[in-house]
Amino acid sequence: ERKRKHFNKEFAISNLSLNNEKWKFVCSKSKHFFKKSS
Secondary structure, eight states: HHHHHHHHHHHHHHHHHHHHHHHHHHHHHHHHHHHHHH
């Protein structure tokens, strides 16, 4: 039971960092796009 909780915590952290990377990528991409259009 304790192990599962720990695993869930690790999973949540990795998921969060993954979303963060994805957001950074999208953000930089959209910035580049806006620069191009203006």
